[in-house]
Amino acid sequence: MQKLNHCILCHASDFRIIHQKDQWQYLRCLNCGLVCLRPRPFPHSLMKNYQDYLPVQPEEISKWEMMMKPVVVKSANLIESWTKTGRGRLLDIGCGYGFFLQEMNSRGWQVEGIEISRQGRRYVQNRWNIHVHSEPLEDLALHERSFDVVTLFYVIEHVLDPLRLLTEVKRVLKSDGLVLLRWPHSTPIVKILGPMSRKLDLYHTPYHLYDFSPKTINKLLVLSGFKEIETMIGGHTRPSRSLGRWASTVFGQLGEILYFLSGGNLLLPGISKTTLAFKASKRDPADSIPSA
Numbered sequence: 001m002q003k004l005n006h007c008i009l010c011h012a013s014d015f016r017i018i019h020q021k022d023q024w025q026y027l028r029c030l031n032c033g034l035v036c037l038r039p040r041p042f043p044h045s046l047m048k049n050y051q052d053y054l055p056v057q058p059e060e061i062s063k064w065e066m067m068m069k070p071v072v073v074k075s076a077n078l079i080e081s082w083t084k085t086g087r088g089r090l091l092d093i094g095c096g097y098g099f100f101l102q103e104m105n106s107r108g109w110q111v112e113g114i115e116i117s118r119q120g121r122r123y124v125q126n127r128w129n130i131h132v133h134s135e136p137l138e139d140l141a142l143h144e145r146s147f148d149v150v151t152l153f154y155v156i157e158h159v160l161d162p163l164r165l166l167t168e169v170k171r172v173l174k175s176d177g178l179v180l181l182r183w184p185h186s187t188p189i190v191k192i193l194g195p196m197s198r199k200l201d202l203y204h205t206p207y208h209l210y211d212f213s214p215k216t217i218n219k220l221l222v223l224s225g226f227k228e229i230e231t232m233i234g235g236h237t238r239p240s241r242s243l244g245r246w247a248s249t250v251f252g253q254l255g256e257i258l259y260f261l262s263g264g265n266l267l268l269p270g271i272s273k274t275t276l277a278f279k280a281s282k283r284d285p286a287d288s289i290p291s292a
């Protein structure tokens with residue numbers, strides 16, 4: 001056990017090391033279970049890394065497009081069945097090559113994106129002609145209550161202050177606005193695989209600053225001012241190595257099977273999860289919880 005600064009979710013200060021690679025350690029909060037990276041990378045070095053994060057080779061991009069297709073379609077269907085307002089304005093944070101933006105655009109939504117990576121921005125603007133901001137949401141000062149839906153695919157585990165980001169997401173959402181998060185949940189697989197997990201590096205060290213679970217993502221969303229939070233599993237992530245891809249596919253499917261066999265009670269293996277939540281209004285009790 002190692003004494004450290006406080007957990008961002010529960011402010012407890014007792015952690016256990018669950019994974020180590022070079023100088024990087026993943027620590028689990030003994031109170032709430034949140035897994036986080038220590039030491040913390042500097043914000044400017046993170047930004048610099050993400051500016052050149054995405055590959056530019058057309059083969060890589062089309063492989064990515066094919067792998068993301070089921071996730072894109074499933075997420076678009078989920079949003080259309082969950083939104084109370086019908087087609088409206090959507091913001092995709094960390095939009096990458098814009099596959100999801102384009103899907104929603106083709107369904108009649110008014111869309112825009114945020115992407116730190118230059119390659120990503122250029123691609124979205126050239127191929128889809130969709131507007132993409134280059135700055136993080138917290139620096140954009142967008143009008144409050146301007147979006148019906150905000151989506152974050154594989155973003156929340158990469159940001160230094162996810163509470164601040166989601167609080168800002170809440171601010172730019174209209175009342176009854178919907179947020180969709182797609183995120184990897186690697187810790188159960190790391191536990192199951194034991195020492196073998198070190199080779200796979202499912203945490204993508206040091207890129208994943210957090211590894212959320214359904215419980216900790218729920219707490220994060222409540223603290224940020226969201227309600228009616230629901231987490232579901234399915235689809236596959238795209239780890240860079242073949243063994244990683246194998247593990248994620250196998251466990252992704254195993255996760256789905258167990259989920260259905262257990263009548264929705266067992267939400268453990270399965271690397272990627274999707275969480276949906278509505279903006280809480282002033283009258284909701286969740287809104288009175290301080291967000292910092």
Ligand SMILES: [Zn+2]
Binds near residue numbers: 033
């Ligand atoms: Zn904690």
